[in-house]
Amino acid sequence: MDKFVKFDGLVAPLDRNNVDTDAIIPKQFLKSIKRSGFGPNAFDEWRYMDHGEPGMDNSQRPLNPNFVLNQQRYQGASILLTRSNFGCGSSREHAPWALGDYGFKVILAESFADIFFNNCFKNGILPLVLPKAEIDALFGLTEYSPGFKLTVDLAQQQVVRPDGHVIPFQVDPFRKECLLNGWDDIGLTLRHADKIREFEDRRKQQLPWLFA
């Protein structure tokens, strides 16, 4: 996993409550044998005018002009601004895969569904819970100031608006350390690589037939 460094990112608004994982990545894309490449199908049903299936050339599909993420001004966004209970529904890890592949690194919301929240950290995405008043203000700013960007500073645990207003946030210290260092679960376990190797060597001596 890439290390999470302080960055300035373009903000895209998705002004809805209860965006579920089936909306984030519809179930027909779960048949895939891959975990990458889901970006073009993120929010597929809202984003395109036709019905999407795996294997289609998405660049040829008619875009829905009314879907906010299709607006020119939000292309290249890396911060998603949304409302409450984002990521509810099925536990599919394809949802954070799709959002990450789309280019989102941070999701700002009033609240998140639990499994989705955890799955984000596992995949290098920072989900941040902010107070409703801050979220409301950010929706206003995003709409009225084209090219609106935020600075996300995980080390300092703050989001900084261009006008200098600082929004502090909470994050589990352990999760924070993992993101800052680019550790996923595997990376964490591999910190114990020496211990694993030692254990393995001992086991090889005691029960050699297991390693034949």
Next chain:
Amino acid sequence: MPQTLYDKLWDSHVVHQEADGTALIYIDRHLVHEVTSPQAFEGLKLAGRKPWRVSSIVATADHNTPTDHWDEGIKDPVSRQQVETLDANIREVGALAYFPFKDLRQGIVHVVGPENGATLPGMTVVCGDSHTSTHGAFACMAHGIGTSEVEHVLATQCLIQKKSKSMLIRVEGRLGKGVTAKDVALAIIGRIGTAGGTGYALEFGGSAIRGLSMEGRMTLCNMAIEAGARLGLVAVDENTINYLRDRPFSPRGAAWDQAVDYWRTLHSDAGACFDCTVDLRAEDILPQVTWGTSPEMVVPVTAAVPNPAREADPVKREGMERAIQYMGLTPDAPIQSIKIDKVFIGSCTNSRIEDLRQAAAVLKGRKKADSVKLALAVPGSGLVKRQAEAEGLDKIFVAAGFEWREPGCSMCLAMNADRLEPGERCASTSNRNFEGRQGPGGRTHLVSPAMAAAAAIAGHFADVRDIL
């Protein structure tokens, strides 16, 4: 202090433990199949990591492979892609053993592991499939894992785990004629419920369990997951050791003797303390038939479909009503009056040689009822198939009107072409009777192979004890 078998297995695999009890557990055997591995291999590659120990990997294709017309390959493009991806991944990464589609030793991963001696006592065994509990029959700490965990095991040879509580399920006495391990498993689930084992590692003990063959113990441990447990265990005894002698990956010579000495320690010590104990008497267990859409909805073949009107608990009553409606049954109707459309003998629960022998013993010299549209016998692996054919079992099945198929998961989960049509009713030796499991709208009744054979002959459920 006396230890349970689970304690011994757990302790011998802890690599590292955090203060809160979260532990890194070393994995000895990693079984891999085509459905749950592609994203794990891709994740590994994307992160630029290498597998920790490829000699722990035993791979086969089973869930998607067709069970007939092998000459035509795999027609469904999604299935074919999964199988081809497994081929490519294993070719690139390597493995202790790989049994690809059409290989003589290919088959259901939980049949293939043990019969090749790739599952050995004292191991931790994982696979991206919930029925990995099967391998507990060999005193292995064996359980299913998700795709992220498959990747974790590939990369680190470890899993992050917390220890479960322990439950002893003791079955004393002798099983009656026509009563099999499957009936014991269903009777246990009927007793403790599908959530009864949640949070527990089950150990099956008692004279009736010691009397079971290894095949029977695998059937029992296979169903531990349906009782909500992560894993099931049976202690090592002479049956275990005899089964493993001379299997392809079993140790040989001096290593064999050393292994056997160790294996003999793999049992719960006298006086070991379990968090919970459940007792059943073997004599009380009759051939079982599930009537509903959960394995706990089960009764003896001599009973009738339960009547929800007599259930006091409103939540349970509603569940029963829904199940009876889905299954198209009438409350209080005798189980033996229920007519069936199809019969499936197979799955990782009941597709081993002994299962086929038990079914064939019932079918010999008989024919399936004309009203039974399709009867499938699907051996669990190429080796099982060959053994059955050497014993002439295939001829008995075919003479009885069964189709004798190539190995695979088949109609257990209807991922390949074998499936039920809406409303069709099946006597099945598999492990899950959930709505739509064997095809949308299909109705599954779980039974033993002998009971499935008896139902095939009668055209409705029948008490196999009357036939034997």
